[in-house]
Amino acid sequence: MEFLWEGLLSITWQQAVMYVVGVVLIYLAIKKDYEPALLLPMGFGAILVNLPLSGVINQQMEGIGVVNGIIEWLFNVGINASEALPILLFIGIGAMIDFGPLLSMPSMFLFGAGAQFGIFFAICVAVLLGFDLKDAASIGIIGAADGPTSILVSQVLHSNYVGPIAVAAYSYMALVPIVQPFAIRLVTTKKERRIHMEYTPGTVSQKMKIAFPILVTFLVGLVSPQSVALVGFLMFGNLLRECGVLGNLSDTAQNVLANLITLLLGITISFSMRAEAFVNWDTLLIMLLGLVAFIFDSIGGVLLAKFMNLFRKKKVNPMIGAAGISAFPMSARVVQKMAMEEDPTNVILMHAIGANVSGQIASVIAGGLVISLVAAYL
Amino acid sequence: MLENFLISLEIMVKGMVGIFVVIAILTLLVMLMGKISKPEKKEDEQ
Numbered sequence: 495m496e497f498l499w500e501g502l503l504s505i506t507w508q509q510a511v512m513y514v515v516g517v518v519l520i521y522l523a524i525k526k527d528y529e530p531a532l533l534l535p536m537g538f539g540a541i542l543v544n545l546p547l548s549g550v551i552n553q554q555m556e557g558i559g560v561v562n563g564i565i566e567w568l569f570n571v572g573i574n575a576s577e578a579l580p581i582l583l584f585i586g587i588g589a590m591i592d593f594g595p596l597l598s599m600p601s602m603f604l605f606g607a608g609a610q611f612g613i614f615f616a617i618c619v620a621v622l623l624g625f626d627l628k629d630a631a632s633i634g635i636i637g638a639a640d641g642p643t644s645i646l647v648s649q650v651l652h653s654n655y656v657g658p659i660a661v662a663a664y665s666y667m668a669l670v671p672i673v674q675p676f677a678i679r680l681v682t683t684k685k686e687r688r689i690h691m692e693y694t695p696g697t698v699s700q701k702m703k704i705a706f707p708i709l710v711t712f713l714v715g716l717v718s719p720q721s722v723a724l725v726g727f728l729m730f731g732n733l734l735r736e737c738g739v740l741g742n743l744s745d746t747a748q749n750v751l752a753n754l755i756t757l758l759l760g761i762t763i764s765f766s767m768r769a770e771a772f773v774n775w776d777t778l779l780i781m782l783l784g785l786v787a788f789i790f791d792s793i794g795g796v797l798l799a800k801f802m803n804l805f806r807k808k809k810v811n812p813m814i815g816a817a818g819i820s821a822f823p824m825s826a827r828v829v830q831k832m833a834m835e836e837d838p839t840n841v842i843l844m845h846a847i848g849a850n851v852s853g854q855i856a857s858v859i860a861g862g863l864v865i866s867l868v869a870a871y872l
Numbered sequence: 873m874l875e876n877f878l879i880s881l882e883i884m885v886k887g888m889v890g891i892f893v894v895i896a897i898l899t900l901l902v903m904l905m906g907k908i909s910k911p912e913k914k915e916d917e918q
Contacts (some may be wrong), residue, residue, distance in 0.1 A: 600902040607888075607895040614884035624873065632881060699909040704901075709901055717894050761902040853900075856891055863890045867883045 504546040508596035508769035515767070519661070525542025528668030531753075532641060536661065539565065539764020540772075551765065568758065569765035573656075579647050579759045580642035581727050586641070587854075588731025589744050591804035591822070593706055595844055596851040602814070604798065606852025608861040609818030611794025612637035616787035623779060624711050627655050629866040633700060633780050636663045638857035639670070640661075640820040643724060645703035645763065647861045650720075657766030658777040662709075664783035668823045673785065675832055678785045685834045686800070689811040693844050703736040714859055720869070721862020728858055758762025792816040812846075819848040820857035826850040 522838045523530035543565055551563040557622050572579040596602055617634030625633060632653035635644050646661035647654045666673060678687075681719030707729035714725045734744040766772075795815030803809045828844035831838040 517896050597902055600899045600906065603895050603902070604892075610891055611888065614880075614887050618877065618880045620885060621873065621876045627876055627879060630876075631883070636898045643888070671876040695911070696906050698906075702905045702909050705904070705905060710898060713897060713901075714894060717890065852895070856895060859891055859894050860887065863881070867886055867890075871879050871883075 495707070496526045501546055506769060508773040509544040509546070511773050512540050512544040512767065512769045514853045515772070522665075522668070524674055526668075526693050527826060528828060529641075529664045530788070531666070532664045533759025535668050535757065536664070536764050536767065538769045540760040542761075543764050551768070552711065554571050559741070560738065564759065565765045568762040572758065572762050573645065573649055574831045577646045577775040579725070579755055579762060581723050582647045583642045583752060583755045583759065584724060584727040584858075585609035585731040585734075586703065586730040586747045586749075588694050588707070588733075589747035590752070590851060591728075591735075591851060591854060592669050593732065594698050594701065595695070595848045597698045597702060599845065599848045600696075602845060603847030603852045604802070605795050605815045605818035606854070606856035607818070609791045609795030609849075610637070610800030612787040612789065612791030613860055613864065615790040615794075616764065619786055620779075620783050620849055625779075627775075627868055627871060629655060632656075632659055633783050633863050634787060635659075635861060635864055636784035637791050638820055638860055639663070639667055639788065639825075640857045641667065642759075643820075643857055643861040645759075646724065649749055650865050654771070655776065655780055657763065657772050658770075659784075660763045660782040662781050665781075665871075666784050666788045667821045667824070669789075670819075672820045673788050673815055674792050674819075674825060674828045676834060678796060678829075679815055680789075681793050681796045681800075682812050683698055684836060685854070688840060689809050690837075690840055690843050691811055691814070691845050692808065693841070695844070698737065701704055703827055704733065704738075707732040707736070710855065714862070718859060718862040718866055720865040721859055724858045725855075726855075728854075788819075791819045795819070811840075811842050813841060814845050814849050817849040818853040818856065819850070822850045822854055823847060825853070830845075 497597040501811045515539040519533045523534035550565040552566045615633045617630045618634045620630035628651040632648035632651050635647040641663045646657045648763050684854040715722045734740050795818040796812045798808045799812040799815030813829045817825045819825050830843040833842050
């Protein structure tokens with residue numbers, strides 16, 4: 495009984511806060527279905543790593559020396575040493591994406607670029623709030639609306655806030671149906687949200703679908719070499735899908751590989767959710783800045799669409815611009831739902847999906863560019 | 873802080889321009905590929 499009592503007494507209030515955070519994440523995952531594949535392992539991991547003298551992280555034991563912990567080892571090998579986990583996950587993501595809707599409407603590409611504005615806006619605000627450049631850039635990348643990219647960029651830049659950034663990125667991705675309608679309504683009128691768009695897709699040959707991932711990798715690699723790991727693995731996964739001769743590998747990448755890595759990624763990231771690194775005011779600021787990034791992503795995309803409408807005969811529904819974030823397919827669905835709320839006959843889903851897929855490419859490019867640009871100033 | 877803020881503004885400009893340039897090139901390439909692959913389809917149909 496004494497051991498139990500001693501264990502209870504050695505819990506700090508910061509660790510107690512982390513238990514609450516862990517339970518809240520598990521609750522959101524199970525009850526609200528908010529990114530359960532990531533938030534549940536992260537929530538459980540937050541409890542695991544914050545138990546006093548937890549055996550899942552390295553501990554100095556009297557008379558024995560250092561005893562290695564599995565979560566710290568996973569973090570060091572899978573994320574710290576090589577960023578292997580988030581990068582490998584991109585093979586699975588690439589294999590899941592069908593670029594067809596985007597390739598059949600190339601004009602949708604631009605919205606992916608416009609909806610990355612929140613990243614850079616949040617970087618500026620983070621700097622004004624006193625974060626140094628590498629931390630500000632890592633926080634801004636929450637606006638990529640792409641968990642693996644956020645983890646990778648913050649890790650490459652050696653940010654002190656990998657844990658809070660991962661939690662913010664995945665939480666807001668889950669909250670897209672709440673955040674985006676608010677942001678879109680801020681900058682659009684009812685009349686604009688009612689704009690119908692004709693759906694006349696061009697033809698997409700298989701040759702084109704095969705050439706596309708190779709071209710993207712080559713081009714992005716030349717412009718932003720730091721993106722090659724991200725873009726290359728994303729496009730490798732997509733090439734497996736589209737080549738037509740590696741169905742088994744494509745299925746494995748989409749299901750087994752993606753599931754295995756997702757399973758490990760959440761619990762591995764929880765290493766950065768140790769109380770001493772997580773419980774501080776900066777975490778709250780990071781959560782707030784993540785929200786700012788998501789809101790300004792949506793606003794950036796919408797404003798780009800409105801700007802394009804100044805020069806177009808056939809007007810674009812400006813909400814399509816907001817679908818240019820990487821949260822796929824949630825963002826496209828949100829935009830379609832909003833369009834139908836204004837006019838039940840308005841179907842803009844395919845355009846929104848095109849923009850949404852473009853956002854997946856643009857967010858990875860943005861991640862690489864942020865690393866390159868910030869590295870040049872450090 | 874002011875110095876870092878000015879740098880962050882510079883990063884914003886360069887970053888957004890960079891993304892738009894890459895995406896614009898991709899758009900043009902995809903349009904070009906679409907044009908090139910069109911005649912093939914017509915031949916197939918015939």
